[in-house]
Amino acid sequence: MxxxxxxxxxxxxxxxxxxxxxxxxxxxxxxxxxxxxxxxxxxxxxxxxxxxxxxxxxxxxxxxxxxxxxxxxxxxxxxxxxxxxxxxxxxxxxxxDWNHRFDNMQQHSGQHLITAMADNMFGFKTTSWWLGCKVSHIELDTLEISKDQMKSLEVAVNQKIREARSVTVKVYNSSTDPELSKMVKLLKAEKGKKDKINLFFIVGERVLNYLDHYYEAEKALTSVLNGPLEKHAQLAEKSVSSLKLSQKIITTLLRDIAALEVKHFKSQDPENLLFILHRKEGDIDFMNSIIREMENENVTIFITCGDETGTGSFLLYGKEDVISQLGHGVANILDGKGGGKKGRFQGKANKISNRMQAAEFLQENILK
CATH class of the missing domain: 2.40.30.130 (Elongation Factor Tu (Ef-tu); domain 3)
Structure with missing residues (x-):
């Protein structure tokens, strides 16, 4: 029919x-x-x-x-x-829904044109294709397609569009002439199935939408990086390098703080076998540093990290029998979830603000 x-x-x-x-x-x-x-x-x-x-x-x-x-x-x-x-x-x-239909028409017409030109220019046969909601792709029967070939293909396809050649759709004995896409942009090529290449493309209105999207992204990055488009990669790389250096410095400082905190604890009452500490900017490495510095298996360690008004993480460390008995109780007080073994219980806390209640719970059960 x-x-x-x-x-x-x-x-x-x-x-x-x-x-x-x-x-x-x-x-x-x-x-x-x-x-x-x-x-x-x-x-x-x-x-x-x-x-x-x-x-x-x-x-x-x-x-x-x-x-x-x-x-x-x-x-x-x-x-x-x-x-x-x-x-x-x-x-x-x-x-x-005409907008959806016209988009399909543009992508499909563009696919036929890319397929024909890829075959005519390089002998690349199309074995399948997929019309995606944002980007579509054609599966080409070739092991690779170079950047120069992609550029030549894109130029040739858009030249055919500028020539305003009509597209004839033949269904048995009827025909019509749908409007062809105004522009084709080849985005990238990726390895697909065995001995195949997937060529990704957009056509018509999608090209304009794509351009709008990336222009807005360019404006945002220009503001954030404080530099023009041609320097974005250089400025981003510089920012990432600075961030990595800062993170390395922070990690070193937190380890030094961990050592000082433990040294201070050891200088106090030797009978105190419960170490409690909250560090807003702490992380798992900071918690592990505390454990390494303590060097006393009789001390139970309770550490919380994160903003007191929000979520964070916690760690309970000590004798295996003590931690297995108290771990879930601490997690419940902090409205969190966690787990562990061999004297270690750690997890996420939804209410770091309850850390003092958790500390009191541990004091009642450990120092009794």
Missing amino acids: VFKCQEDSFLTEFDTKVKACFPSIHETVENGKKKKCKGFKVILEDTILFPEGGGQPSDTGKIDDIVVQHITREGLEALHFVDRELDIGKKVHVKL
């Missing part, structure tokens, strides 16, 4: 009738997780909503006021997935 959308790619509204409607389940992916949605598949006498296939996602639109979530093709029919049942024989008004 030739659908109305194949006869006229620019038709955005259409009246038809419901031919069939039956319960179904559509599987989607939300935040990387699969989700099954219950609904109905509707078959219309004809449709302007194109089903997915051949690497291209389906159109989007509405049947009356009902959102069409997905469209597939089974045999000669297009199946429209919706969330409610429609009566068979009912007259309905179908409306196309």
Whole structure:
């Protein structure tokens, strides 16, 4: 069956009738997780909503006021997935999401042009392609494509567009002339399946959106790095080097502080077997430094790090039997979670502000 959308790619509204409607389940992916949605598949006498296939996602639109979530093709029919049942024989008004359709048209037309030029210029055959929501890619039957080849291909493709050659879409005996993309940008090439290269590209309005996005990013970085675009890489590298040096200095200072804190503890009451310390800017290396400096297995160590008004981390260290008995109690007081073994219990705390309560809990159970 030739659908109305194949006869006229620019038709955005259409009246038809419901031919069939039956319960179904559509599987989607939300935040990387699969989700099954219950609904109905509707078959219309004809449709302007194109089903997915051949690497291209389906159109989007509405049947009356009902959102069409997905469209597939089974045999000669297009199946429209919706969330409610429609009566068979009912007259309905179908409306196309034109922005989504036109984007698909641009990417697909661009893919055909890139495919043809890659074959003509270098003999690279297209074995498959994928139309992504932001960036698309073509799988080329070649082991590699050089930067010079990519640049030559991009120039040649855009030259064909400037020549304003018409695109003819032939479906059996019908044809139409959809508008070709205004520009093609080849982004990068990556190794794909065995002996294949994936060539990533954007076409038409996506080029402008891409340019807008990166122009805003350029402005932000120019402000942060205090320098023009051509110096961003140099300035960023300098900033990263300075950050690494600062982190190294801070780590050294924290180790020195750890040594001083333990030295001070040892100079106090020798009968005190509970070491308690909070250090806002401390980290796991600081905690381990305290343990190394203590050198007394009879001392129970309780350290918290982080902002007192927020979250942080904690460490409990000492005799294995003591830590195994008190570890989860401390975690509960700090509204946190943790675990460990061999006299070590550590974790994340949601309420560092409760550290004094945790300290009192340890004093009651260790110094009794």
